[in-house]
Amino acid sequence: MTTTISIDGAAELLRPPTDGLSYLRHNRAGELRLDPSSIAIADGRIAGFERDDGAAVRIDATGCAVIPGLVDCHTHLPFAGWRAEEYELKVTGVAYEEIARRGGGIAASARAFAEASDGEVLAQARSLVAEMLACGTTAFEGKTGYGLSVDAEARAVRLGRELGADRVTGLFAHAVPDGYDADAWMNEVDALAAACEVDALDIYVESVAFANEHLERLGAIAAREGVALRAHVEQFNANRSVPVALAAGARSVDHLACLHPDDIAPLAAAECAAVLLPGAELMSAERTPPARELADAGAICALATDCNPGTSPIVSLPLIVGLAVRRYGWTALEALLACTLNAAWVLGLSGELGSLEVGKRADVVLLDEPISHVPYRFGRNPVCVVVRRGEVAWVRPDAAGRVSA
Numbered sequence: 441m442t443t444t445i446s447i448d449g450a451a452e453l454l455r456p457p458t459d460g461l462s463y464l465r466h467n468r469a470g471e472l473r474l475d476p477s478s479i480a481i482a483d484g485r486i487a488g489f490e491r492d493d494g495a496a497v498r499i500d501a502t503g504c505a506v507i508p509g510l511v512d513c514h515t516h517l518p519f520a521g522w523r524a525e526e527y528e529l530k531v532t533g534v535a536y537e538e539i540a541r542r543g544g545g546i547a548a549s550a551r552a553f554a555e556a557s558d559g560e561v562l563a564q565a566r567s568l569v570a571e572m573l574a575c576g577t578t579a580f581e582g583k584t585g586y587g588l589s590v591d592a593e594a595r596a597v598r599l600g601r602e603l604g605a606d607r608v609t610g611l612f613a614h615a616v617p618d619g620y621d622a623d624a625w626m627n628e629v630d631a632l633a634a635a636c637e638v639d640a641l642d643i644y645v646e647s648v649a650f651a652n653e654h655l656e657r658l659g660a661i662a663a664r665e666g667v668a669l670r671a672h673v674e675q676f677n678a679n680r681s682v683p684v685a686l687a688a689g690a691r692s693v694d695h696l697a698c699l700h701p702d703d704i705a706p707l708a709a710a711e712c713a714a715v716l717l718p719g720a721e722l723m724s725a726e727r728t729p730p731a732r733e734l735a736d737a738g739a740i741c742a743l744a745t746d747c748n749p750g751t752s753p754i755v756s757l758p759l760i761v762g763l764a765v766r767r768y769g770w771t772a773l774e775a776l777l778a779c780t781l782n783a784a785w786v787l788g789l790s791g792e793l794g795s796l797e798v799g800k801r802a803d804v805v806l807l808d809e810p811i812s813h814v815p816y817r818f819g820r821n822p823v824c825v826v827v828r829r830g831e832v833a834w835v836r837p838d839a840a841g842r843v844s845a
């Protein structure tokens with residue numbers, strides 16, 4: 441079966457400056473092109489940039505911006521339940537230690553994950569993936585980390601695969617489970633990494649969790665397993681984890697709200713992405729990372745939702761784009777680069793996803809407004825049609841008239 445689609449007459453079509461780029465450093469974001477164009481799709485791939493008058497499906501893109509499918513390179517899917525009560529405690533001034541004493545925090549999500557059946561976990565996660573698709577996300581990464589035991593972490597890997605996450609990351613070192621100290625749990629992390637089929641390994645480095653020495657050890661484990669190293673670092677404190685992550689060959693360092701000024705230049709020069717999570721920053725009243733400086737220095741910047749029940753129950757990348765533009769002093773193009781090509785690179789998928797190029801997977805999103813409106817009309821979802829793997833995957837009801845077959 442070959443579906444052909446012609447997306448006709450877009451006012452703006454987002455293209456990289458040249459084809460074949462694995463990523464684009466942020467000081468070059470201004471080179472992205474935004475010309476009027478059409479786009480033809482065949483056999484699940486982008487076939488060209490002119491109308492295909494014989495296409496089986498036609499999509500009228502008059503007045504639309506057409507962008508690559510958005511890539512969410514940092515989520516904690518799948519998880520069970522939510523923690524809304526905890527959010528209210530947090531915003532009304534109850535300290536995290538007190539919330540944890542009342543049974544909240546990661547431990548609460550671990551209990552919910554343990555109590556939910558596989559079917560319940562997957563049903564919740566699938567409804568979130570559907571919401572993400574309606575917001576333009578066509579590929580995403582999911583992490584383990586709410587297991588807090590060897591068996592439950594292995595179950596989380598299995599459920600991430602069943603969910604269909606494009607990448608499954610073993611965040612085995614998320615919190616130190618009861619009955620372990622951090623060193624002893626790292627022995628279990630080592631064994632889990634050897635036993636489970638994951639695409640990357642991740643760690644939460646913070647005073648309440650793991651330390652730089654554990655990040656260094658995880659780097660060695662990731663190298664042994666031949667998978668990418670990622671790390672949650674500098675979220676609430678400056679632990680100077682970035683030099684450790686760079687020395688360990690990390691693919692990305694994520695959060696960075698408390699990035700030390702001396703670490704900006706080495707990170708910007710490295711082939712390691714700065715994954716920024718402005719939704720978590722807002723919801724947890726974190727500091728703002730030096731994102732303008734990172735972009736100007738030529739870092740590979742990426743954006744993600746950090747979708748999780750504790751600090752960022754957010755699924756919308758257009759919302760994240762709006763937050764990034766306002767908090768970081770970024771242009772709309774810089775923010776879109778960060779959740780398309782560079783986000784795909786974080787996941788090792790930029791040969792296939794993240795930009796509109798002939799031969800790439802046909803993940804294409806229509807916005808019913810110019811790109812400049814995405815951050816400006818903050819909180820509005822501009823996504824009206826989503827094509828995923830060369831098939832029309834979602835049409836907003838009021839845009840049904842744009843699609844004819």
Ligand SMILES: [Zn+2]
Nearest residue numbers: 514516672746
């Ligand atoms: Zn996270």
